[in-house]
Amino acid sequence: MRKLILTVIMFLFALLMIYPFLWMISTSFKQPFEVFQYPFQWISDHPTLKYHENVWTGPASFVTYYLNSLKVSIISTVGAVFFAAVAAYGFSRIEFKGRETLFLIYLVAMMVPNQIIFVPKFILFNAMGIYNTHMALILPGVFTVLGVFMLRQFFIAVPKDISESAMLDGAGHMSIFLRIMLPMAKPSLATFAIIDFSWHWNDFENALIFLLDERLYTVSLGLQNFVLENSVDYNGMMAAATAGMIPMIIVFLFGQKFIVEGLASSAVKG
Amino acid sequence: MLLILLGELHMKLNWMRRQQLVGYMFIAPNMIGVSCFIIIPALFSIILAFTNWEFPRLSADFVGMTNFSRLFQDEVFYQSLKNTLIFLGSVPISVGLGFLVAIVLNKSVYLKNMLRTMFFLPYITTGIAIAFVWMLIFQPVDGPVNTLLKSMGIVHPPGWLSSTSSAIFVFDIIWIWFLLGYNVIIYLAALQEVPSELLEASKIDGARRMHTIRYIIWPLVSPSTLFLLMTGFITSIKQMGIFQAITDGGPGDSTTVLSLFIYKTAFRYYDMGYASAISVILLLIIIVITAIQWFAQKKWVHYS
Numbered sequence: 001m002r003k004l005i006l007t008v009i010m011f012l013f014a015l016l017m018i019y020p021f022l023w024m025i026s027t028s029f030k031q032p033f034e035v036f037q038y039p040f041q042w043i044s045d046h047p048t049l050k051y052h053e054n055v056w057t058g059p060a061s062f063v064t065y066y067l068n069s070l071k072v073s074i075i076s077t078v079g080a081v082f083f084a085a086v087a088a089y090g091f092s093r094i095e096f097k098g099r100e101t102l103f104l105i106y107l108v109a110m111m112v113p114n115q116i117i118f119v120p121k122f123i124l125f126n127a128m129g130i131y132n133t134h135m136a137l138i139l140p141g142v143f144t145v146l147g148v149f150m151l152r153q154f155f156i157a158v159p160k161d162i163s164e165s166a167m168l169d170g171a172g173h174m175s176i177f178l179r180i181m182l183p184m185a186k187p188s189l190a191t192f193a194i195i196d197f198s199w200h201w202n203d204f205e206n207a208l209i210f211l212l213d214e215r216l217y218t219v220s221l222g223l224q225n226f227v228l229e230n231s232v233d234y235n236g237m238m239a240a241a242t243a244g245m246i247p248m249i250i251v252f253l254f255g256q257k258f259i260v261e262g263l264a265s266s267a268v269k270g
Numbered sequence: 271m272l273l274i275l276l277g278e279l280h281m282k283l284n285w286m287r288r289q290q291l292v293g294y295m296f297i298a299p300n301m302i303g304v305s306c307f308i309i310i311p312a313l314f315s316i317i318l319a320f321t322n323w324e325f326p327r328l329s330a331d332f333v334g335m336t337n338f339s340r341l342f343q344d345e346v347f348y349q350s351l352k353n354t355l356i357f358l359g360s361v362p363i364s365v366g367l368g369f370l371v372a373i374v375l376n377k378s379v380y381l382k383n384m385l386r387t388m389f390f391l392p393y394i395t396t397g398i399a400i401a402f403v404w405m406l407i408f409q410p411v412d413g414p415v416n417t418l419l420k421s422m423g424i425v426h427p428p429g430w431l432s433s434t435s436s437a438i439f440v441f442d443i444i445w446i447w448f449l450l451g452y453n454v455i456i457y458l459a460a461l462q463e464v465p466s467e468l469l470e471a472s473k474i475d476g477a478r479r480m481h482t483i484r485y486i487i488w489p490l491v492s493p494s495t496l497f498l499l500m501t502g503f504i505t506s507i508k509q510m511g512i513f514q515a516i517t518d519g520g521p522g523d524s525t526t527v528l529s530l531f532i533y534k535t536a537f538r539y540y541d542m543g544y545a546s547a548i549s550v551i552l553l554l555i556i557i558v559i560t561a562i563q564w565f566a567q568k569k570w571v572h573y574s
Contacts, residue, residue: 007379013371014388017447021391023414024403036412038421083300090296097290102297109304111556112312113508115532116549119318119542120311122325143303173292202397204511209537220398224515227402237402244399252394256387259394263452264459 021245028052028239035234051239055226062243064215065222069247072137072218073200079142081193085185088151089177093163109145118209125210136210137218141200147192150262154188155181191262194255198248219244312553318546325540337547347548349523350531354507356438357527360445361502365495367446368453373483375454376461386458390451401515404444405431431517434524441513441525445506453498460494461487493567500563504556528552 022042027035028051030044055062090096091103121140125131130139162184163176171179182189204220211217217225226240252259319337323330341347371389375382392400407414408430419427428436468486488495510529513519519526519534526534532552536545 003378003380006374007381007385010371010374010379010385011381014385017450018388018391020400020403020407020447021395023407024400027406035406036409036414036417038412038417040414040417083303087297087300090293094289094293094296096293099293102301105309106304109308109312111504111553111560112308113529113549113552113556115508115510115529116315116546116553117308117311118533119536119546119549120314121307122536124306124311140303140307143300143307145304145308148300173296177296198394204398204515205533208511208514209533220511223398223402227515234406237406241399241402244397245395248395248397252391256390256394260386260390260455264455 069218076141084147092155191258321543354527360442364446364449372457393451460491
């Protein structure tokens with residue numbers, strides 16, 4: 001009985017957690033006069049697809065933003081996973097002088113807030129000629145500190161005996177990394193890839209600072225642009241917000257197990 | 271005999287040296303990138319903080335501590351410091367709430383996985399999109415929150431984002447909501463490490479249950495609590511996007527937090543030297559939080 005009551009209480013609380021999502025979806029199918037109608041109705045009496053159509057086919061089409069975001073997020077994630085895995089292998093499986101010191105530098109770099117490096121990056125990207133191009137997001141995006149840290153934790157947990165016997169057979173670190181470590185670490189690589197993808201997809205600050213051309217906008221930036229231009233079109237805003245969130249919802253539904261386990265293990269064992 | 275020994279030693283040294291080189295080669299690609307895009311820029315920013323450089327001027331002078339003394343007389347700076355502190359208040363609330371939710375979800379509910387998913391949804395899916403949803407939910411005239419308050423008999427509900435006295439608290443509410451799922455996940459993982467007899471004991475009767483939670487389970491999960499507080503403080507202090515998107519620091523400067531103050535100084539007023547000085551303060555605050563974590567870990571946290 002107690003369990004049932006607690007379940008009901010927790011369910012109501014959990015509903016409150018997803019209330020903004022439900023409200024967003026409900027509003028995106030409504031007519032303007034229904035948005036703040038009292039008493040509230042979840043399902044519109046006059047449902048319309050107009051606002052969703054407008055997001056995709058209207059003057060500020062989300063198709064371009066989507067392609068930009070996909071391009072930036074996918075390239076960044078693939079690069080980040082690769083470079084982080086290589087470095088994490090070095091930090092977890094090879095002993096060399098200065099390893100601990102170098103790792104300490106990584107820990108310090110993890111504290112550095114984005115805001116302190118915006119201005120120097122702005123200067124650097126201007127000098128490199130990549131300001132206002134997607135490279136300004138991708139190039140720094142493929143080098144991750146947190147990724148090295150997370151993957152190192154995972155790699156340490158992979159049993160050593162297989163790689164040691166391979167080493168006795170004369171295999172070098174490169175082939176052990178490629179043939180043994182990467183296949184064994186697939187679940188952790190997937191976990192990091194999913195989390196990293198969500199960071200890139202949700203990234204707003206870097207796009208805001210380093211992109212000027214509307215043609216280059218990512219979804220977050222396009223969304224803000226849409227809101228600024230249509231500040232009273234609440235239904236349109238909610239349809240656009242829904243569009244911006246769809247990929248993350250899909251990633252969440254398919255990758256939840258990975259994400260939860262990945263985050264939990266890197267925090268509890270770390 | 272000696273020769274053979276020396277030869278072996280030589281080979282061993284050679285092998286070690288090669289091992290060293292391979293190690294550096296594995297670290298190098300990422301290390302170079304991290305140096306170019308994080309470490310060197312951060313150091314460069316510290317230098318810029320002592321100059322009067324303004325974009326797009328090509329020259330700059332060293333001005334010593336001028337930026338910092340200007341900062342300590344700048345009212346917006348104190349305002350943004352205060353706003354940042356109020357915003358950080360959401361972290362302990364969300365962590366505490368996360369602990370309670372995790373305790374209940376862990377053993378005392380049906381449909382545990384479904385509930386956990388619902389709590390966790392905001393953490394992964396939330397980008398700038400949800401910011402605009404919250405903006406409408408807190409719409410002052412007839413948004414859902416104020417409609418509810420009015421129907422409960424509150425004639426003059428807060429103006430939320432439109433009022434200088436309440437706007438920052440809307441961000442606290444959003445942030446408690448956003449962090450909660452993560453806190454729950456981490457506490458649930460930590461609770462799996464708590465011996466199950468202790469959790470069983472907490473089921474028996476009301477008084478003993480509270481006692482067990484307060485005096486046995488809470489101390490046992492204290493490493494997670496510390497972790498969540500500190501990472502929470504650090505992610506929150508860096509957060510700038512939702513402020514820029516929802517209010518852009520307004521009304522007045524009532525929602526200007528340090529990170530947004532830096533952004534505006536740099537990319538609206540192009541006062542790069544001054545912006546760098548503020549960002550150095552931000553970095554110092556983060557270092558202090560990390561140092562506190564380091565020392566608190568030894569004193570407060572209970573390791574079994």
